[in-house]
Amino acid sequence: MYLTTILLLALSGFTGANLSLHDPHQPVTSDEVALTGSTATLKCTVENHAESSLQWSNPAQQTLYFGDKRALRDSRIQLVSSTANELTISISNVALSDEGEYTCSIFTMPVRIAKAMITVLGVPQKPQIFGFETPFKEDQKAKLTCKTFGSKPAANFRWYKGLEELHGAKTNAFPDTNSKTFNVTSVIEFQINKEDDGGEITCTVGHDSQPDSVMSTSHKIQVLYKPSAKIESWPNMPREGEELRLQCDGYGNPAPHEYNWQRENTGLPLSTQVRGNTLLFQNLNKSDSGTYVCEAVNAMGKVSTIYKLDVNDALPLPQDPSPIPSTSSIDHAVIGGVVAVIAFILFCLLIVLGRYLIRHKGTYLTHEAKGSDDAPDADTAIINAEGGQGGSDDKKEYFI
Numbered sequence: 001m002y003l004t005t006i007l008l009l010a011l012s013g014f015t016g017a018n019l020s021l022h023d024p025h026q027p028v029t030s031d032e033v034a035l036t037g038s039t040a041t042l043k044c045t046v047e048n049h050a051e052s053s054l055q056w057s058n059p060a061q062q063t064l065y066f067g068d069k070r071a072l073r074d075s076r077i078q079l080v081s082s083t084a085n086e087l088t089i090s091i092s093n094v095a096l097s098d099e100g101e102y103t104c105s106i107f108t109m110p111v112r113i114a115k116a117m118i119t120v121l122g123v124p125q126k127p128q129i130f131g132f133e134t135p136f137k138e139d140q141k142a143k144l145t146c147k148t149f150g151s152k153p154a155a156n157f158r159w160y161k162g163l164e165e166l167h168g169a170k171t172n173a174f175p176d177t178n179s180k181t182f183n184v185t186s187v188i189e190f191q192i193n194k195e196d197d198g199g200e201i202t203c204t205v206g207h208d209s210q211p212d213s214v215m216s217t218s219h220k221i222q223v224l225y226k227p228s229a230k231i232e233s234w235p236n237m238p239r240e241g242e243e244l245r246l247q248c249d250g251y252g253n254p255a256p257h258e259y260n261w262q263r264e265n266t267g268l269p270l271s272t273q274v275r276g277n278t279l280l281f282q283n284l285n286k287s288d289s290g291t292y293v294c295e296a297v298n299a300m301g302k303v304s305t306i307y308k309l310d311v312n313d314a315l316p317l318p319q320d321p322s323p324i325p326s327t328s329s330i331d332h333a334v335i336g337g338v339v340a341v342i343a344f345i346l347f348c349l350l351i352v353l354g355r356y357l358i359r360h361k362g363t364y365l366t367h368e369a370k371g372s373d374d375a376p377d378a379d380t381a382i383i384n385a386e387g388g389q390g391g392s393d394d395k396k397e398y399f400i
Contacts, residue, residue, distance in 0.1 A: 024048035027104045029116035034094045035209050036150075040118050041080065043088040044104030052107045054087035059100030065089050096120050096152065096180045121209040122152030122181040127217045129203050135253075136192045138225035138300070146186045146203035146217070150179070153208060157186035160202040166190055194225035197253055226301030227252030231294055233307065240314040244281040246307055250296030258297040263290050264306075284311050 024047035034040035044054050053067035063071035068082035080088040091098055099120040105113045131144040148155050154173035159166040169188040176183055186203065204216040229250040238244045250256035259277040261268060269288050273280040277296075281288060289311045295304045 023112070025050055025106065025108050026112050027054060027106050027114040029102075029104050029114040031117040031119070033119045033121065034091075034098075035121050035123055036094060036096060037123070038094055039090055039092045040094050040098070040120075041088065041090045042102055042104075042116055042118070043081075043086070044114065044116075045086045046106055047085065049084045049106065050108045053084075055105045055107075056087060056089050057103045057105065059102065061103070064102075091118075094118075094120055096122060099180075120152070121207075122150050122179075123209045124148040124151035124155040124184070124205050124207050124215065126215050127157070127203045127205045129201065129217055129219050132201070132219050132221050135222040135224050136196075138192065138194050138223060140192045141189055142192050142221070143187065143189045144201060144203075146188075146205075147183070148205050148215075149176075149183050150181045151184060151205075151207055151209075152181045154182040155184045155205045155207045157184070158204045158206070158214075159186070159188045160200075160204070161190065161196070162199055192221075192223055194223055194253075196221060197223035197225065222253070224253050224300050227256045227296045227298050227303050229256070229294060229296040229303055229305045231292070231305055231307040233309075237312060238281075238284055238309065239312045240284050240286055242284050242314075244284050244309075246279040246281075246292060246294075246309075248277045248279075248294035248296065248305070250277065250298075250303075252296070252298045252300065254298050254300075256296040256298045260295040260297070262293050262295075264293060266290070286311050 027044050027046045029042070029044050032040050032042065042056060044056065046054060055066045056064045058064055058072070064074075064077055065071060065079055065082070065087060067087065068079060070077075070079070076092045078090050078092070080090050082088075087104070099118055102116045102118060103113050104116065105111060125148055127146050127148045129144055129146050131142070136142050144159075146157055146159070148157075157169060157171055159169050166188055168190075169186045171184060171186040173182045173184045175181075198220055200218045200220055202216055202218040204214045206214050227250045229248055232247050232249065234245045234247070235242065248259055248261075250259065256277075261274050261279045263269075268274075268279075269281070269285075271282060271285070271288075273282070277294070279292065279294075289309050292307045292309055293304055294307070295302055
């Protein structure tokens with residue numbers, strides 16, 4: 001191995017580039033690009049081997065393979081193909097230290113060599129975002145930093161707020177002398193508003209090692225802002241005598257923790273009740289009309305919103321075309337009917353009784369004083385009466 005190295009150094013001036021491109025004894029190679037952790041393949045071919053073997057050496061001029069014979073004990077380096085006209089080897093789990101010029105040699109007279117450059121790309125690590133650890137305030141200028149390590153060459157960055165790309169970032173690459181890679185930092189500044197609350201900020205990293213894909217990191221930002229508020233009423237058209245509920249809904253970050261109610265130019269009606277963000281009217285009156293103000297408060301400030309209350313007249317009572325008689329009317333009608341029936345019954349009884357009395361009176365006169373109509377006097381009438389016995393000694397009854 002050492003003899004081979006000395007010969008190569010002595011004849012280093014005789015490269016394949018100095019000979020004719022059509023020299024059949026000239027070995028042919030090609031450059032390779034590999035990612036860290038991947039596998040690189042080195043292939044060397046020659047048309048006329050001149051009864052000599054091909055050899056691969058690393059950038060330190062250490063022989064890797066001479067023909068099919070392993071020269072360097074590195075388990076990552078394996079023989080792929082070895083013939084009289086070809087020598088192909090592979091290097092697995094490529095590291096940045098494997099980068100450099102590899103030499104393929106054939107020991108003819110003179111010795112002919114060909115160079116193959118292995119370029120190792122450092123794959124950047126997943127980016128990290130800094131600067132969002134505490135909430136932002138509305139109208140504040142945010143400043144975020146995105147970092148990645150281990151890229152070779154230096155990675156490039158792009159920033160997004162939702163789907164909108166942010167421009168104006170400043171990027172700096174710092175070489176890491178120990179690993180031959182770059183530590184890259186990108187800083188973006190942009191104006192914050194309340195609509196950004198809960199929005200995603202994304203940092204993407206592009207690199208030559210991944211031309212068709214990018215790595216990205218996203219974070220949601222929190223924005224503190226003073227509240228907004230609106231008042232809703234139930235029912236929508238309040239009327240006199242009804243119950244009304246005014247609800248003040250506040251929105252902010254943080255959420256409103258306090259609600260204050262008042263009526264412009266005067267105090268709240270005595271009949272109202274305040275229940276948190278709700279103002280309750282239990283029995284509306286015309287005098288309750290006016291402009292009501294709700295104030296919502298959070299740690300960032302306060303906001304007021306108004307509601308103009310106009311109490312409408314009460315709805316008229318519905319009129320039934322066939323009203324049900326009152327209880328007193330029903331009672332009077334029943335009593336009148338009963339009295340009429342009783343009067344009718346009494347009247348009928350009087351008629352029957354009168355007829356009865358008349359009938360019995362006629363019979364009495366007929367039997368007791370029959371013939372009295374023709375008698376000249378009372379004594380004669382008695383004597384002529386039916387069943388009467390003139391001259392008898394029986395007791396007689398006379399009617400005068």
